Amino acid sequence: MTTGRPPASGPATPDYTPESGDPAWSVDLYDLDLSYRVATNRLDGTATVTAVASTRLRRLSFDLVGLRVDKVRVDGAKTRFQQTATKLVVTLPGEVEAGVRLVVRIDYGGAPAPRRTTWGELGWEELADGVLVASQPNGAATWFPCNDRPDDKASYRVSVSAEHGYTVVCNGELVGRRTTPGRVTWTYEQPEPTATYLATVQIGRYETTATALGDAAAPVAGLLVSPPGLHDRAEHDFADLGDMMTCFVEAFGPYPFPSYTVVVTADELEIPLEAQGMAVFGANHVDGQSGTERLIAHELAHQWFGNSVGLASWRDIWLNEGFACYAEWLWAERSGGPSAATQAGRTHLRLVLPPHDIVVGDPGPALMFDDRVYKRGALTLQALRVTVGDAAFFDVLRSWTDANRHGVVTTRDFVEHCVAVTGVDDGSLPALFAAWLDGTSLPSLPRAS
Numbered sequence: 001m002t003t004g005r006p007p008a009s010g011p012a013t014p015d016y017t018p019e020s021g022d023p024a025w026s027v028d029l030y031d032l033d034l035s036y037r038v039a040t041n042r043l044d045g046t047a048t049v050t051a052v053a054s055t056r057l058r059r060l061s062f063d064l065v066g067l068r069v070d071k072v073r074v075d076g077a078k079t080r081f082q083q084t085a086t087k088l089v090v091t092l093p094g095e096v097e098a099g100v101r102l103v104v105r106i107d108y109g110g111a112p113a114p115r116r117t118t119w120g121e122l123g124w125e126e127l128a129d130g131v132l133v134a135s136q137p138n139g140a141a142t143w144f145p146c147n148d149r150p151d152d153k154a155s156y157r158v159s160v161s162a163e164h165g166y167t168v169v170c171n172g173e174l175v176g177r178r179t180t181p182g183r184v185t186w187t188y189e190q191p192e193p194t195a196t197y198l199a200t201v202q203i204g205r206y207e208t209t210a211t212a213l214g215d216a217a218a219p220v221a222g223l224l225v226s227p228p229g230l231h232d233r234a235e236h237d238f239a240d241l242g243d244m245m246t247c248f249v250e251a252f253g254p255y256p257f258p259s260y261t262v263v264v265t266a267d268e269l270e271i272p273l274e275a276q277g278m279a280v281f282g283a284n285h286v287d288g289q290s291g292t293e294r295l296i297a298h299e300l301a302h303q304w305f306g307n308s309v310g311l312a313s314w315r316d317i318w319l320n321e322g323f324a325c326y327a328e329w330l331w332a333e334r335s336g337g338p339s340a341a342t343q344a345g346r347t348h349l350r351l352v353l354p355p356h357d358i359v360v361g362d363p364g365p366a367l368m369f370d371d372r373v374y375k376r377g378a379l380t381l382q383a384l385r386v387t388v389g390d391a392a393f394f395d396v397l398r399s400w401t402d403a404n405r406h407g408v409v410t411t412r413d414f415v416e417h418c419v420a421v422t423g424v425d426d427g428s429l430p431a432l433f434a435a436w437l438d439g440t441s442l443p444s445l446p447r448a449s
Protein backbone atom coordinates (compact mmCIF):
# COMPACT_ATOMS: atom_id res chain seq x y z
CA MET A 1 0.00 0.00 0.00
CA THR A 2 2.77 2.37 -0.86
CA THR A 3 2.01 3.53 -4.37
CA GLY A 4 -0.19 6.47 -3.53
CA ARG A 5 -2.04 8.35 -6.19
CA PRO A 6 -0.48 11.83 -6.57
CA PRO A 7 -2.77 14.88 -6.55
CA ALA A 8 -4.39 15.76 -9.88
CA SER A 9 -1.63 18.29 -10.40
CA GLY A 10 1.05 20.02 -8.38
CA PRO A 11 3.86 18.46 -6.42
CA ALA A 12 3.05 15.68 -3.99
CA THR A 13 3.52 16.97 -0.43
CA PRO A 14 2.69 15.43 2.90
CA ASP A 15 -0.93 16.07 3.67
CA TYR A 16 -2.15 17.60 6.89
CA THR A 17 -3.94 14.47 8.06
CA PRO A 18 -1.35 11.74 7.36
CA GLU A 19 -3.03 9.42 9.87
CA SER A 20 -6.25 9.44 7.84
CA GLY A 21 -7.18 8.03 4.44
CA ASP A 22 -5.54 5.50 2.17
CA PRO A 23 -4.55 6.49 -1.38
CA ALA A 24 -4.37 2.82 -2.46
CA TRP A 25 -8.11 2.66 -3.05
CA SER A 26 -11.14 4.90 -3.42
CA VAL A 27 -14.87 4.72 -2.78
CA ASP A 28 -17.76 4.96 -5.24
CA LEU A 29 -20.61 4.59 -2.77
CA TYR A 30 -21.18 4.54 0.98
CA ASP A 31 -24.46 2.84 1.76
CA LEU A 32 -25.02 3.26 5.51
CA ASP A 33 -27.86 1.54 7.31
CA LEU A 34 -27.81 2.88 10.86
CA SER A 35 -29.87 2.55 13.99
CA TYR A 36 -29.40 5.13 16.72
CA ARG A 37 -30.78 5.61 20.20
CA VAL A 38 -30.65 9.24 21.28
CA ALA A 39 -31.51 8.30 24.88
CA THR A 40 -28.45 6.08 25.30
CA ASN A 41 -26.14 7.29 22.49
CA ARG A 42 -25.99 3.84 20.95
CA LEU A 43 -25.21 3.47 17.24
CA ASP A 44 -25.44 0.17 15.39
CA GLY A 45 -25.23 -0.31 11.71
CA THR A 46 -23.99 -1.78 8.51
CA ALA A 47 -21.78 0.11 6.11
CA THR A 48 -21.78 -1.28 2.58
CA VAL A 49 -18.84 0.36 0.85
CA THR A 50 -18.25 0.01 -2.88
CA ALA A 51 -14.46 0.28 -3.13
CA VAL A 52 -12.19 0.44 -6.17
CA ALA A 53 -8.51 -0.53 -6.00
CA SER A 54 -6.16 2.21 -7.25
CA THR A 55 -3.21 -0.15 -7.23
CA ARG A 56 -2.59 -3.87 -6.71
CA LEU A 57 -3.55 -4.66 -3.12
CA ARG A 58 -4.23 -7.39 -0.58
CA ARG A 59 -5.99 -5.39 2.11
CA LEU A 60 -8.10 -2.32 2.58
CA SER A 61 -7.39 0.12 5.37
CA PHE A 62 -10.44 2.04 6.62
CA ASP A 63 -10.56 4.85 9.15
CA LEU A 64 -12.81 4.04 12.10
CA VAL A 65 -12.57 5.58 15.56
CA GLY A 66 -14.32 4.51 18.76
CA LEU A 67 -16.68 1.93 17.24
CA ARG A 68 -16.28 -1.85 17.25
CA VAL A 69 -16.54 -4.01 14.14
CA ASP A 70 -18.34 -7.33 14.49
CA LYS A 71 -18.19 -8.78 11.01
CA VAL A 72 -16.79 -7.96 7.58
CA ARG A 73 -17.78 -9.51 4.26
CA VAL A 74 -16.12 -8.82 0.92
CA ASP A 75 -18.31 -9.56 -2.09
CA GLY A 76 -20.52 -11.63 0.19
CA ALA A 77 -17.77 -13.76 1.76
CA LYS A 78 -16.84 -13.44 5.41
CA THR A 79 -13.28 -12.23 5.76
CA ARG A 80 -10.57 -11.52 8.33
CA PHE A 81 -10.01 -8.06 9.74
CA GLN A 82 -7.99 -6.28 12.39
CA GLN A 83 -8.89 -3.19 14.32
CA THR A 84 -6.74 -0.59 16.05
CA ALA A 85 -7.84 2.60 17.79
CA THR A 86 -8.16 4.43 14.46
CA LYS A 87 -8.06 1.82 11.67
CA LEU A 88 -9.96 -1.17 10.38
CA VAL A 89 -7.76 -3.30 8.13
CA VAL A 90 -9.69 -5.78 6.00
CA THR A 91 -7.79 -8.68 4.47
CA LEU A 92 -9.02 -9.44 0.97
CA PRO A 93 -9.66 -13.05 -0.03
CA GLY A 94 -6.83 -12.67 -2.57
CA GLU A 95 -4.69 -10.01 -4.23
CA VAL A 96 -6.66 -7.70 -6.54
CA GLU A 97 -5.46 -5.59 -9.44
CA ALA A 98 -5.95 -1.86 -9.89
CA GLY A 99 -9.45 -1.09 -11.10
CA VAL A 100 -11.09 -4.03 -9.36
CA ARG A 101 -14.33 -3.16 -7.60
CA LEU A 102 -15.16 -4.68 -4.23
CA VAL A 103 -18.29 -4.52 -2.12
CA VAL A 104 -17.29 -4.47 1.53
CA ARG A 105 -20.02 -4.94 4.11
CA ILE A 106 -19.09 -3.97 7.64
CA ASP A 107 -21.29 -4.58 10.70
CA TYR A 108 -20.30 -2.26 13.52
CA GLY A 109 -21.54 -0.35 16.53
CA GLY A 110 -20.85 1.33 19.83
CA ALA A 111 -21.21 4.65 21.61
CA PRO A 112 -20.02 7.23 19.11
CA ALA A 113 -17.98 10.14 20.44
CA PRO A 114 -15.93 12.96 18.98
CA ARG A 115 -12.32 12.37 18.10
CA ARG A 116 -9.61 14.50 19.77
CA THR A 117 -7.48 16.18 17.12
CA THR A 118 -5.18 19.16 16.52
CA TRP A 119 -8.34 21.04 15.56
CA GLY A 120 -10.37 20.15 18.64
CA GLU A 121 -13.03 17.48 18.99
CA LEU A 122 -14.43 16.34 15.65
CA GLY A 123 -17.15 14.06 14.39
CA TRP A 124 -20.26 12.62 16.02
CA GLU A 125 -21.26 14.73 18.97
CA GLU A 126 -24.15 14.43 21.39
CA LEU A 127 -26.20 17.58 21.84
CA ALA A 128 -28.39 18.19 24.89
CA ASP A 129 -31.19 16.35 23.05
CA GLY A 130 -29.91 15.12 19.72
CA VAL A 131 -26.83 14.78 17.57
CA LEU A 132 -24.54 16.94 15.50
CA VAL A 133 -21.83 15.67 13.15
CA ALA A 134 -19.04 18.12 12.25
CA SER A 135 -16.07 16.35 10.75
CA GLN A 136 -13.74 18.81 9.06
CA PRO A 137 -11.10 17.71 8.47
CA ASN A 138 -10.97 14.12 9.74
CA GLY A 139 -13.90 13.34 12.03
CA ALA A 140 -15.96 11.18 9.65
CA ALA A 141 -14.38 8.01 11.06
CA THR A 142 -16.29 8.58 14.32
CA TRP A 143 -19.51 7.40 12.71
CA PHE A 144 -18.74 5.23 9.71
CA PRO A 145 -15.80 3.23 8.35
CA CYS A 146 -14.37 5.35 5.56
CA ASN A 147 -11.44 6.31 3.41
CA ASP A 148 -11.10 9.67 5.09
CA ARG A 149 -9.29 11.96 2.67
CA PRO A 150 -10.69 15.10 1.05
CA ASP A 151 -9.98 14.04 -2.54
CA ASP A 152 -11.91 10.77 -2.36
CA LYS A 153 -15.46 11.82 -3.12
CA ALA A 154 -18.27 9.27 -3.23
CA SER A 155 -22.04 9.01 -3.46
CA TYR A 156 -24.04 8.34 -0.30
CA ARG A 157 -27.18 6.55 0.70
CA VAL A 158 -27.77 6.94 4.42
CA SER A 159 -30.61 5.42 6.37
CA VAL A 160 -30.92 6.29 10.08
CA SER A 161 -33.57 5.09 12.48
CA ALA A 162 -34.15 7.02 15.69
CA GLU A 163 -36.78 7.32 18.37
CA HIS A 164 -40.12 8.80 17.43
CA GLY A 165 -40.25 12.58 17.93
CA TYR A 166 -36.84 13.33 16.44
CA THR A 167 -36.07 14.65 12.99
CA VAL A 168 -33.06 13.10 11.26
CA VAL A 169 -31.37 15.17 8.58
CA CYS A 170 -28.64 13.77 6.34
CA ASN A 171 -27.09 15.02 3.12
CA GLY A 172 -29.08 14.90 -0.09
CA GLU A 173 -32.74 14.24 -0.66
CA LEU A 174 -35.12 12.48 1.70
CA VAL A 175 -36.27 9.43 -0.29
CA GLY A 176 -38.06 7.51 2.43
CA ARG A 177 -39.51 7.79 5.93
CA ARG A 178 -40.82 4.64 7.53
CA THR A 179 -42.49 4.45 10.94
CA THR A 180 -42.34 1.37 13.14
CA PRO A 181 -43.57 1.21 16.73
CA GLY A 182 -41.62 3.88 18.63
CA ARG A 183 -39.15 4.56 15.85
CA VAL A 184 -38.82 6.28 12.49
CA THR A 185 -36.34 5.40 9.76
CA TRP A 186 -35.16 8.26 7.54
CA THR A 187 -33.44 7.51 4.24
CA TYR A 188 -31.46 10.06 2.26
CA GLU A 189 -29.61 9.86 -1.03
CA GLN A 190 -26.81 12.12 -2.17
CA PRO A 191 -25.67 10.99 -5.62
CA GLU A 192 -23.34 13.98 -6.13
CA PRO A 193 -19.72 13.15 -5.26
CA THR A 194 -19.21 14.08 -1.61
CA ALA A 195 -16.08 14.25 0.53
CA THR A 196 -16.20 12.27 3.78
CA TYR A 197 -15.84 15.38 5.94
CA LEU A 198 -18.99 16.84 4.36
CA ALA A 199 -21.15 13.80 5.13
CA THR A 200 -23.32 14.47 8.13
CA VAL A 201 -26.19 13.43 10.36
CA GLN A 202 -28.20 15.95 12.37
CA ILE A 203 -30.78 14.74 14.88
CA GLY A 204 -33.03 16.88 17.04
CA ARG A 205 -36.57 17.82 17.98
CA TYR A 206 -36.97 19.98 14.94
CA GLU A 207 -39.64 21.37 12.68
CA THR A 208 -39.05 21.96 8.99
CA THR A 209 -40.16 24.68 6.60
CA ALA A 210 -39.70 24.42 2.84
CA THR A 211 -39.11 27.39 0.55
CA ALA A 212 -37.89 27.88 -3.00
CA LEU A 213 -34.58 29.74 -3.18
CA GLY A 214 -33.16 31.81 -6.00
CA ASP A 215 -34.60 32.50 -9.43
CA ALA A 216 -38.15 31.35 -10.09
CA ALA A 217 -36.93 29.91 -13.40
CA ALA A 218 -34.45 27.55 -11.70
CA PRO A 219 -35.33 27.43 -8.01
CA VAL A 220 -33.35 25.49 -5.43
CA ALA A 221 -35.36 23.63 -2.81
CA GLY A 222 -34.64 25.26 0.53
CA LEU A 223 -35.31 23.67 3.91
CA LEU A 224 -35.10 25.42 7.26
CA VAL A 225 -34.85 22.92 10.11
CA SER A 226 -34.92 24.28 13.64
CA PRO A 227 -36.35 23.75 17.13
CA PRO A 228 -39.91 25.13 17.28
CA GLY A 229 -38.85 27.71 19.87
CA LEU A 230 -36.27 29.20 17.51
CA HIS A 231 -38.27 28.95 14.33
CA ASP A 232 -39.51 32.55 14.14
CA ARG A 233 -36.06 33.98 14.76
CA ALA A 234 -34.55 31.59 12.23
CA GLU A 235 -37.16 32.45 9.59
CA HIS A 236 -36.39 36.11 10.09
CA ASP A 237 -32.61 35.73 9.95
CA PHE A 238 -32.63 33.47 6.89
CA ALA A 239 -35.20 35.57 5.02
CA ASP A 240 -32.48 36.88 2.67
CA LEU A 241 -31.28 33.41 1.72
CA GLY A 242 -33.25 33.45 -1.54
CA ASP A 243 -31.70 36.75 -2.64
CA MET A 244 -28.32 35.51 -1.53
CA MET A 245 -28.80 32.41 -3.69
CA THR A 246 -29.69 34.61 -6.68
CA CYS A 247 -26.63 36.78 -6.06
CA PHE A 248 -24.25 33.83 -5.79
CA VAL A 249 -25.69 31.99 -8.79
CA GLU A 250 -25.02 35.12 -10.82
CA ALA A 251 -21.51 35.53 -9.43
CA PHE A 252 -20.39 31.88 -9.17
CA GLY A 253 -22.58 29.97 -11.63
CA PRO A 254 -25.40 27.44 -11.08
CA TYR A 255 -25.93 26.14 -7.54
CA PRO A 256 -24.37 22.67 -7.59
CA PHE A 257 -27.09 20.67 -5.74
CA PRO A 258 -30.87 20.25 -5.97
CA SER A 259 -31.42 21.56 -2.43
CA TYR A 260 -29.99 23.56 0.42
CA THR A 261 -30.83 22.71 4.02
CA VAL A 262 -30.17 24.98 6.97
CA VAL A 263 -30.19 23.30 10.38
CA VAL A 264 -30.33 25.42 13.54
CA THR A 265 -29.52 23.43 16.66
CA ALA A 266 -31.06 24.04 20.08
CA ASP A 267 -27.51 24.13 21.46
CA GLU A 268 -25.08 26.96 20.99
CA LEU A 269 -22.20 26.28 18.61
CA GLU A 270 -18.82 27.93 18.43
CA ILE A 271 -19.04 28.39 14.66
CA PRO A 272 -21.48 27.45 11.89
CA LEU A 273 -20.45 24.51 9.72
CA GLU A 274 -20.85 23.56 6.12
CA ALA A 275 -21.87 20.09 4.98
CA GLN A 276 -22.81 18.85 1.51
CA GLY A 277 -25.98 20.71 0.50
CA MET A 278 -26.35 21.89 4.08
CA ALA A 279 -25.19 24.31 6.74
CA VAL A 280 -25.54 24.00 10.49
CA PHE A 281 -25.91 26.97 12.82
CA GLY A 282 -26.18 27.14 16.60
CA ALA A 283 -29.00 28.75 18.58
CA ASN A 284 -26.58 31.62 19.25
CA HIS A 285 -26.33 32.34 15.52
CA VAL A 286 -29.99 33.31 15.19
CA ASP A 287 -30.80 36.49 17.08
CA GLY A 288 -33.88 37.49 15.12
CA GLN A 289 -32.00 40.59 13.96
CA SER A 290 -29.89 39.20 11.11
CA GLY A 291 -26.79 39.51 13.26
CA THR A 292 -25.03 36.68 11.44
CA GLU A 293 -25.78 37.57 7.81
CA ARG A 294 -22.05 37.40 7.10
CA LEU A 295 -21.87 33.80 8.30
CA ILE A 296 -24.99 32.82 6.36
CA ALA A 297 -23.31 34.07 3.17
CA HIS A 298 -20.07 32.30 4.09
CA GLU A 299 -21.69 28.88 4.57
CA LEU A 300 -23.81 29.15 1.42
CA ALA A 301 -20.73 30.02 -0.64
CA HIS A 302 -19.04 26.81 0.53
CA GLN A 303 -21.52 24.85 -1.59
CA TRP A 304 -19.57 26.08 -4.62
CA PHE A 305 -16.15 26.46 -3.00
CA GLY A 306 -15.21 23.46 -0.92
CA ASN A 307 -18.21 21.22 -1.48
CA SER A 308 -18.61 21.09 -5.27
CA VAL A 309 -15.12 22.33 -6.14
CA GLY A 310 -13.25 20.34 -3.51
CA LEU A 311 -9.69 20.13 -2.29
CA ALA A 312 -7.13 17.62 -3.50
CA SER A 313 -5.17 18.42 -0.36
CA TRP A 314 -5.81 20.33 2.88
CA ARG A 315 -2.85 22.61 2.30
CA ASP A 316 -4.99 24.41 -0.31
CA ILE A 317 -7.64 25.23 2.30
CA TRP A 318 -7.60 28.89 1.20
CA LEU A 319 -9.46 27.72 -1.94
CA ASN A 320 -12.37 26.99 0.42
CA GLU A 321 -12.06 29.65 3.08
CA GLY A 322 -10.63 32.56 1.10
CA PHE A 323 -13.43 32.20 -1.44
CA ALA A 324 -16.15 31.84 1.22
CA CYS A 325 -14.80 34.92 2.99
CA TYR A 326 -14.76 36.80 -0.30
CA ALA A 327 -18.40 35.79 -0.79
CA GLU A 328 -19.23 37.54 2.50
CA TRP A 329 -17.80 40.76 1.05
CA LEU A 330 -19.60 40.22 -2.22
CA TRP A 331 -22.95 39.72 -0.52
CA ALA A 332 -22.43 42.90 1.53
CA GLU A 333 -21.51 44.79 -1.65
CA ARG A 334 -24.58 43.55 -3.51
CA SER A 335 -27.03 44.04 -0.65
CA GLY A 336 -26.37 47.69 0.09
CA GLY A 337 -23.33 47.38 2.35
CA PRO A 338 -19.75 48.49 1.79
CA SER A 339 -18.02 47.48 -1.43
CA ALA A 340 -15.67 44.50 -1.48
CA ALA A 341 -12.85 47.01 -2.10
CA THR A 342 -13.73 48.90 1.09
CA GLN A 343 -13.97 45.71 3.13
CA ALA A 344 -10.71 44.47 1.66
CA GLY A 345 -9.03 47.77 2.52
CA ARG A 346 -10.16 47.52 6.16
CA THR A 347 -9.05 43.90 6.37
CA HIS A 348 -5.69 44.73 4.84
CA LEU A 349 -5.13 47.44 7.46
CA ARG A 350 -5.71 44.89 10.21
CA LEU A 351 -3.40 42.33 8.61
CA VAL A 352 -0.60 44.89 8.31
CA LEU A 353 -0.14 44.40 12.05
CA PRO A 354 2.28 41.63 12.91
CA PRO A 355 2.78 38.74 13.18
CA HIS A 356 3.51 37.95 9.54
CA ASP A 357 4.35 34.32 9.96
CA ILE A 358 1.81 32.43 7.87
CA VAL A 359 2.06 31.07 4.35
CA VAL A 360 -1.56 31.09 3.24
CA GLY A 361 -0.91 28.72 0.34
CA ASP A 362 0.48 26.07 2.71
CA PRO A 363 -0.24 27.15 6.30
CA GLY A 364 0.54 23.80 7.92
CA PRO A 365 -1.96 21.73 9.89
CA ALA A 366 -1.82 23.83 13.06
CA LEU A 367 -2.74 27.03 11.20
CA MET A 368 -5.05 25.65 8.53
CA PHE A 369 -8.11 27.30 10.12
CA ASP A 370 -6.24 30.45 11.15
CA ASP A 371 -8.30 33.56 10.43
CA ARG A 372 -5.51 34.86 8.19
CA VAL A 373 -6.08 31.97 5.76
CA TYR A 374 -9.63 33.26 5.38
CA LYS A 375 -8.87 36.96 5.25
CA ARG A 376 -5.64 36.95 3.27
CA GLY A 377 -7.18 34.35 0.97
CA ALA A 378 -10.06 36.78 0.30
CA LEU A 379 -7.57 39.64 -0.19
CA THR A 380 -5.84 37.50 -2.81
CA LEU A 381 -9.11 37.37 -4.74
CA GLN A 382 -9.63 41.11 -4.36
CA ALA A 383 -6.10 41.67 -5.71
CA LEU A 384 -7.00 39.44 -8.67
CA ARG A 385 -10.29 41.28 -9.23
CA VAL A 386 -8.62 44.70 -9.29
CA THR A 387 -5.85 43.43 -11.55
CA VAL A 388 -8.01 41.75 -14.22
CA GLY A 389 -11.21 43.79 -13.87
CA ASP A 390 -14.72 42.76 -12.85
CA ALA A 391 -15.77 41.08 -16.10
CA ALA A 392 -12.72 38.82 -16.27
CA PHE A 393 -12.81 38.15 -12.52
CA PHE A 394 -16.36 36.82 -12.52
CA ASP A 395 -15.66 34.91 -15.73
CA VAL A 396 -12.84 33.23 -13.86
CA LEU A 397 -15.09 32.30 -10.93
CA ARG A 398 -17.96 30.97 -13.05
CA SER A 399 -15.77 28.95 -15.37
CA TRP A 400 -13.83 27.62 -12.36
CA THR A 401 -16.95 26.21 -10.68
CA ASP A 402 -18.16 24.88 -14.04
CA ALA A 403 -14.92 23.15 -15.07
CA ASN A 404 -14.39 21.63 -11.63
CA ARG A 405 -17.97 20.91 -10.63
CA HIS A 406 -17.92 18.01 -8.12
CA GLY A 407 -14.18 17.57 -8.68
CA VAL A 408 -11.04 18.33 -6.70
CA VAL A 409 -8.47 21.03 -7.37
CA THR A 410 -5.14 22.53 -6.30
CA THR A 411 -3.89 26.10 -6.09
CA ARG A 412 -1.81 25.48 -9.19
CA ASP A 413 -4.97 24.52 -11.06
CA PHE A 414 -6.51 27.85 -10.06
CA VAL A 415 -3.51 29.91 -11.14
CA GLU A 416 -3.41 28.12 -14.51
CA HIS A 417 -7.16 28.61 -14.87
CA CYS A 418 -6.83 32.36 -14.24
CA VAL A 419 -4.12 32.68 -16.89
CA ALA A 420 -6.12 30.66 -19.41
CA VAL A 421 -9.42 32.49 -18.87
CA THR A 422 -8.04 36.04 -18.70
CA GLY A 423 -5.40 35.57 -21.42
CA VAL A 424 -2.94 37.43 -19.16
CA ASP A 425 0.04 35.21 -19.88
CA ASP A 426 2.95 37.57 -19.15
CA GLY A 427 3.69 35.87 -15.83
CA SER A 428 2.09 38.63 -13.78
CA LEU A 429 -0.75 36.48 -12.43
CA PRO A 430 1.48 33.64 -11.15
CA ALA A 431 3.62 36.38 -9.55
CA LEU A 432 0.54 37.92 -7.91
CA PHE A 433 -0.52 34.58 -6.44
CA ALA A 434 3.03 33.77 -5.32
CA ALA A 435 3.25 37.08 -3.43
CA TRP A 436 -0.09 36.57 -1.67
CA LEU A 437 0.04 32.83 -1.09
CA ASP A 438 3.65 31.70 -0.91
CA GLY A 439 5.30 34.53 1.05
CA THR A 440 4.78 35.69 4.63
CA SER A 441 5.13 39.47 4.14
CA LEU A 442 1.88 41.19 3.23
CA PRO A 443 1.71 42.59 -0.32
CA SER A 444 0.03 45.94 -0.96
CA LEU A 445 -3.47 45.79 -2.36
CA PRO A 446 -3.45 46.88 -6.00
CA ARG A 447 -5.52 50.01 -6.65
CA ALA A 448 -8.22 50.16 -9.26
CA SER A 449 -6.98 52.21 -12.19
Ligand SMILES: [Zn+2]
Nearest residue numbers: 298302321324
Ligand atom coordinates in the same frame (compact mmCIF):
# COMPACT_ATOMS: atom_id res chain seq x y z
ZN1 LIG B 1 -15.66 28.35 5.98
